[in-house]
Amino acid sequence: MKNKKLGKIDKFLKSGIFDTELVKIGSVIGSLKDKIKERRRIHILYGETCDEYGLTIDSLKYYFILHILHKLLEELGARVKSEIMIGDVASIRNENVKNKEKIVNSCRARFGLLSGIVSKYELRFTPVLMSEVFKKPLFLRRFENISRLVQEDTKIKKMVQKTILRNRIRQEESAKYRYSCEEIALIMDYDFKIGPPREVYYDEIAKKMKQDFLGIYVKPTYPFGQGFDYFVNSPEIEKFGLTPYKAGSNKMQDSRIIIGKTSLGKLKSLVRDTFIPDDLDLPNPLRDLCIIADLFRRVQIDDYDFNLNYQDKEIDTDLTLSLIEPLLNL
Numbered sequence: 001m002k003n004k005k006l007g008k009i010d011k012f013l014k015s016g017i018f019d020t021e022l023v024k025i026g027s028v029i030g031s032l033k034d035k036i037k038e039r040r041r042i043h044i045l046y047g048e049t050c051d052e053y054g055l056t057i058d059s060l061k062y063y064f065i066l067h068i069l070h071k072l073l074e075e076l077g078a079r080v081k082s083e084i085m086i087g088d089v090a091s092i093r094n095e096n097v098k099n100k101e102k103i104v105n106s107c108r109a110r111f112g113l114l115s116g117i118v119s120k121y122e123l124r125f126t127p128v129l130m131s132e133v134f135k136k137p138l139f140l141r142r143f144e145n146i147s148r149l150v151q152e153d154t155k156i157k158k159m160v161q162k163t164i165l166r167n168r169i170r171q172e173e174s175a176k177y178r179y180s181c182e183e184i185a186l187i188m189d190y191d192f193k194i195g196p197p198r199e200v201y202y203d204e205i206a207k208k209m210k211q212d213f214l215g216i217y218v219k220p221t222y223p224f225g226q227g228f229d230y231f232v233n234s235p236e237i238e239k240f241g242l243t244p245y246k247a248g249s250n251k252m253q254d255s256r257i258i259i260g261k262t263s264l265g266k267l268k269s270l271v272r273d274t275f276i277p278d279d280l281d282l283p284n285p286l287r288d289l290c291i292i293a294d295l296f297r298r299v300q301i302d303d304y305d306f307n308l309n310y311q312d313k314e315i316d317t318d319l320t321l322s323l324i325e326p327l328l329n330l
């Protein structure tokens with residue numbers, strides 16, 4: 001029975017949601033087997049920062065993913081602790097960040113909204129605030145050690161630089177890569193971390209310090225309302241996508257779906273103006289929206305048998321929009 005249920009996790013990881021070039025599925029399954037056999041607690045993290053624009057629908061995708069993984073592990077009898085960390089401190093860490101008060105308020109609002117979503121849909125994770133974790137002595141010791149290592153080890157510093165957008169390298173260097181060092185210090189307390197592809201560079205550093213740590217990467221998030229030329233002229237966005245949890249990533253807030261702000265009419269307009277490729281390897285925001293809609297449906301009916309690959313699934317735009325509509329005003 002346990003092998004069959006591990007098979008459900010394997011199918012979930014191969015369902016077209018995750019970046020299978022980055023996710024070492026065999027390693028993830030093997031690590032889970034070992035931890036379950038040894039009755040070790042499995043500690044999973046998804047973390048996000050905020051901006052003043054609000055909660056994106058892309059964040060909901062990560063919430064549903066974490067919940068589903070947690071539920072599947074509980075079916076195996078595993079001891080699981082899953083957390084979503086709201087980076088209230090990290091959101092205003094950068095000296096050039098404007099509207100800091102608005103962003104702090106946005107973080108508080110997101111924490112409250114997330115807590116409400118957890119209660120409403122009985123999601124199996126706990127929201128935590130970064131500012132609370134930062135008070136812990138263990139975190140402070142790790143942060144000091146990692147900060148020193150980044151300054152002393154050229155190879156590690158180059159790995160940290162890969163986590164940063166090119167236009168922010170000099171800025172982060174002047175801050176001694178504090179944001180990145182904090183991120184690495186945080187994730188070392190976990191066994192698995194779910195995140196977007198760019199975070200693979202953080203995780204490579206963390207894995208050097210904690211051998212059994214593994215990252216699980218979701219495919220990139222792309223903006224709506226853009227034509228084919230946008231991605232041709234933005235190769236870094238095509239490769240890594242936008243930051244899923246920050247609506248203002250790359251100043252594309254007008255092309256994002258924001259909970260409580262984007263109306264159904266606006267969503268339909270964005271979808272209508274979006275280039276939808278035939279090539280499965282090209283960015284397809286509508287397919288991602290289809291995935292979010294289906295994950296939401298599954299959460300509501302407690303159905304986690306992923307006998308499909310979303311990349312092969314025909315997109316029904318009207319059905320997708322009807323499933324997404326309740327999420328627009330949570």
